[in-house]
Amino acid sequence: MSQNKNSPPRTAPRFSATFDVNTISEIQRAAATGIYDIRGAGTKRKLPHFDDLLFLGASVSRYPLEGYRERCDTDVVLGTRFAKKPIRLKTPVTIAGMSFGALSAQAKEALGRGASAVGTSTTTGDGGMTPEERGHSSTLVYQYLPSRYGMNPDDLRRADAIEVVVGQGAKPGGGGMLLGQKISPRVAKMRNLPEGIDQRSACRHPDWTGPDDLEIKIEELREITNWEKPIYVKVGASRPYYDVSLAVKAGADVIVLDGMQGGTAATQEVFIEHVGLPILSAIRSAVQALQDLGLHRQVQLIVSGGIRSGADMAKALALGADAVAIGTAALIALGDQSPDLAAEYAKLGTVPGAYDDWQEGRDPAGITTQDPELAARLDPILGGRRIANYLSVMTMEAQAIARACGKSHLHNLEPEDLVSLTMEAAAMTKIPLAGTDWYPGKGGF
Amino acid sequence: MSATLEKQVIDLHTSTVRVLNSTLQSEDATGAWTILHPEGRHSLAVGLTAPLDVTIDGQAGYYAAGMNQRANVVIKGNAGPGVAENMMSGSVHVEGNASMAAGATAQGGLLVIDGDAGARCGISMKGVSIVVRGSVGHMSGFMAQSGNLVVCGDAGEALGDSLYEARLFVRGTVKSLGADCEEKKMTDEDLAILKDLLKEAGITDYPAESFRRYGSARRLYNFNVDNASAY
Ligand SMILES: Cc1cc2nc3c(=O)[nH]c(=O)nc-3n(C[C@H](O)[C@H](O)[C@H](O)COP(=O)(O)O)c2cc1C
Numbered sequence: 139m140s141q142n143k144n145s146p147p148r149t150a151p152r153f154s155a156t157f158d159v160n161t162i163s164e165i166q167r168a169a170a171t172g173i174y175d176i177r178g179a180g181t182k183r184k185l186p187h188f189d190d191l192l193f194l195g196a197s198v199s200r201y202p203l204e205g206y207r208e209r210c211d212t213d214v215v216l217g218t219r220f221a222k223k224p225i226r227l228k229t230p231v232t233i234a235g236m237s238f239g240a241l242s243a244q245a246k247e248a249l250g251r252g253a254s255a256v257g258t259s260t261t262t263g264d265g266g267m268t269p270e271e272r273g274h275s276s277t278l279v280y281q282y283l284p285s286r287y288g289m290n291p292d293d294l295r296r297a298d299a300i301e302v303v304v305g306q307g308a309k310p311g312g313g314g315m316l317l318g319q320k321i322s323p324r325v326a327k328m329r330n331l332p333e334g335i336d337q338r339s340a341c342r343h344p345d346w347t348g349p350d351d352l353e354i355k356i357e358e359l360r361e362i363t364n365w366e367k368p369i370y371v372k373v374g375a376s377r378p379y380y381d382v383s384l385a386v387k388a389g390a391d392v393i394v395l396d397g398m399q400g401g402t403a404a405t406q407e408v409f410i411e412h413v414g415l416p417i418l419s420a421i422r423s424a425v426q427a428l429q430d431l432g433l434h435r436q437v438q439l440i441v442s443g444g445i446r447s448g449a450d451m452a453k454a455l456a457l458g459a460d461a462v463a464i465g466t467a468a469l470i471a472l473g474d475q476s477p478d479l480a481a482e483y484a485k486l487g488t489v490p491g492a493y494d495d496w497q498e499g500r501d502p503a504g505i506t507t508q509d510p511e512l513a514a515r516l517d518p519i520l521g522g523r524r525i526a527n528y529l530s531v532m533t534m535e536a537q538a539i540a541r542a543c544g545k546s547h548l549h550n551l552e553p554e555d556l557v558s559l560t561m562e563a564a565a566m567t568k569i570p571l572a573g574t575d576w577y578p579g580k581g582g583f
Numbered sequence: 584m585s586a587t588l589e590k591q592v593i594d595l596h597t598s599t600v601r602v603l604n605s606t607l608q609s610e611d612a613t614g615a616w617t618i619l620h621p622e623g624r625h626s627l628a629v630g631l632t633a634p635l636d637v638t639i640d641g642q643a644g645y646y647a648a649g650m651n652q653r654a655n656v657v658i659k660g661n662a663g664p665g666v667a668e669n670m671m672s673g674s675v676h677v678e679g680n681a682s683m684a685a686g687a688t689a690q691g692g693l694l695v696i697d698g699d700a701g702a703r704c705g706i707s708m709k710g711v712s713i714v715v716r717g718s719v720g721h722m723s724g725f726m727a728q729s730g731n732l733v734v735c736g737d738a739g740e741a742l743g744d745s746l747y748e749a750r751l752f753v754r755g756t757v758k759s760l761g762a763d764c765e766e767k768k769m770t771d772e773d774l775a776i777l778k779d780l781l782k783e784a785g786i787t788d789y790p791a792e793s794f795r796r797y798g799s800a801r802r803l804y805n806f807n808v809d810n811a812s813a814y
Contacts, residue, residue: 173806286688286707289669291630291650318805330690330709330728331747335804338745340726344706345646345665345684354625358646361604362630 164407175407176315178496178506180308180399180444180466185416187399188450190563191556192572196544203541210537211547214461216438217299217368217391220360224391225277225299225368228257229533230461230548231451233468233525234396234442235281235301235372237263239316239325240403240496241469242513243270244521245505248472250274251518252525256533261301261463264314264339266328267293274522279370282359285314285339287329291362299392300359301370302352304343304385307400307443310374310414314339315404320499322508349384356389370394375420375443376413382427386437394463395424397443401466403506404497417443417454419566425458434458448535455536456551457567471528472521473503594619600626607631607654623663628656634673648675651692664701667694670711683720686713689730695784702739705732708749714784722761724751724797733780735789743797751797752777754789765800 153159164175196202203210217224233253238246240263247270253260259277266288272278280297282289294300305311316325316337326333346355356369371385372394382393397417402410421441428434441454442463451462473479477490482502486495496506504516540548543555557572558564564571565578576582591614593603606612608630615636621627625644628637631654639647642660651670658666661679670689677685680698687703689711696704699717703725710730718736725741727749737755744761750773751764760766769777769792777791 286669286709289688290690291632291652291669291671294650332804335747336806338726338803340707344703344725345668345687351645351664354645358626358629358649361600361626362650364605364608365601 176317176404176497177407177410177494178401178403178405179410179494180401181411181416182494183411185399185444186418186560186562186566187416187444188418188453190418190560191453191558191567191569193449193452193456193539193543193555194557195542200544202544203546205538205541208541209546210541212533212537214438214549216440216461217370219391219433219437220389221299221366221368221391222364223298223366223368225259225279227259227277227461229529230455231445231529231532232258232279232440232461232463233260234400234463234465235261235263235279235303236465236469237265237316237403238268238271239263239265239320239329239508240506242504242507242516243268244513244516244518245469245472246271247274247518248516248521249468249525250278251522252468252471252529253277255522255526256529258529259298262297264316265325266290267296268328272296274518281372283314283339284341284343285329286344287331287339294359295363297367299368299370300363301372301394302356302359302390303372304352304381305372305374305376305396306402307374307396307398307414307417308402309405309409310376310398311341312405312409312413313341315497317404317497317499320497320508325508349388352385352388360389368392370440372396374398374400375415375417378415378420379423379427382424382439383431386428386431386433390437392438392440393424393428394440394442395420396463397441399444400442401469416566417441417445418563421454421457421459422567428458435460448532448537449539451532452536452539452548452551453556455548456553456555457569458553460549467528468525469505471524472505473516473524474501474505476503479503589614591616592619593617595622595624596620600624603627604629607633607635607637621660625663628654631656631673642679651675661698662696666696667692667711670694680717681715685715686711689713693780693783699736704734705730705749708732712780712783714780714786716784716786718755721758724749724764725761727751731776731780733777733784733794735786743799745803746799748799750776752794753797754794757795757797760797763800763803764797767796767798769794769796 212229214230254276260275261279279299283303318334368391370392371390373381375397398414438460440461441459479502499507501507556569558569617638621641623644629649632652634653637656639658644663646665648656653673657676662677662681664682665684667675668687670692672691674693677696681696681700683701685700685704686694688707690709694713696715700719702720704719704723706725708727708730712731714733721739724743728747731750734753738757740758741761743764
């Protein structure tokens, strides 16, 4: 301490928890530009999540299955309710809808290759179906979105399933956008728009509103495709009990429920961080809705939003989902956030692990871009291999957990296999707090 | 003109919409078809792919002739919401009125409505031509991307809101223009397109010169903070 006797001790610089570094920089940015922040990826703040649940494993009261010898099956059939041709997947993890436009053609192809290699499906996105992704995806789900960009009845018939998109977890109630930098000539042509403009997509469908109309719309889609294709309805998690009930009443074969952690290609930061429910809090009421209708497991439930591993997948299935979908994790598996790109991320003012300006189209990994030079960096064959590896690891991880719980199929995982680590998780999932048989709302302790 | 002279009939008093659509979608279907007793049923004659001549003898519900490719469909009555939605080619002719979202997102072909059309006529249209003899409701041409919307009567509030490159022609009054829609000079090219469309729709009562032309002011094409209230 070399303090002068006459000057009193000073407090060390102290940062505010309320006005933290990100908050301050956001206020400064807003004041300088006059426009809200738009970015890609999902919620970045900490939220109740699958980490707040644990599996119990087997012991004396339950016995486990032998790791490498006893079977633990993973297959799932989607669309058994009305479709003549349900979808059969070898593993209950699918690739979520991400548009060509948001992603490069190479990235779409890699996702198709990887998913096909492990026997699962991939999904188109806002902007229509490319021949590359159709060609490289053995099972392809075709999204039917409010914008109807690239919507074509021939593609509808070429698809293996149809996903009516009502909303997305990152922005329930919001439309889409694709900034001008990504509206390349090919993207513009597919969407029937001028090149280089900031493309807005509507938040509501142009020719139906509400569940009664949706029922008629689903019937039209079935009539056009000879009642062959499973029809999914995708909703962002906001009022899952009612949204699931109404979508089922409208005739959905499969519900896709996307939590607020779910990634996006470009959305207002304020929307990503402040609208919607974390997926952990939405699954139970979605499952309850299906059970109340007597249709749990007959109308399948796919959940997404921050799924990262076989553990997340196993927990979602134990809570009652039939499958999960991944977006962000698949992009990371392709090479997004790679430490090898540190120097290039630095040029964009960021670091590996934090890159989220996917809307700008300058992705050094060649994934979220339409720049031909950047996109050419991604080798779709190698990328496909990485996706296949990652999906296989997720599946094996989930199997390891299921066997430890004594389950011969991933779908035999059940709420009983879980405990909650936090009061919040216990309240949201009705899974008892670890060490108790209690969850908030249940009498006694 | 139909390839076969024999009249093929599907009567919805004795048959179903499923049979109707699978029959008309079948590769063997040719010629002219009449659908009796439609009685407002939904999804009539949807997903057609062959150049059939289909007459719906009465009122149609939602999405009549939805996603049409190559067929020529005549509705001898009123049509519900989303008539000819996402049509790719061919033609749809409504002899009565059409409800909301007529021709929504349609990419090609010709939709003619003899009566009035409800709200959001031509919403998100992507290349279709729509000719309405009567008037259109509010928000018509919302986010219209390309194609032509011809209105012989009046247009409701917020015509052409957030529109892209579609051409809008209105003969009567426009209650109000939507965000980023403005009146444009009628060019020779516009006039030629309009004349052709009126001719194709069989409208001889008014000259093309009596219409006004509206289009995008293109002020919302790239986000600008000074226009924030329009988004
Ligand atoms: C780059 C990108 C583009 C996306 N595009 C679409 C889209 O076109 N349609 C859609 O319904 N969801 C879209 N999503 C959301 C995903 O389908 C999915 O809901 C989400 O990624 C799941 O959460 P996760 O990213 O945490 O796995 C997109 C997500 C990303 C990351």
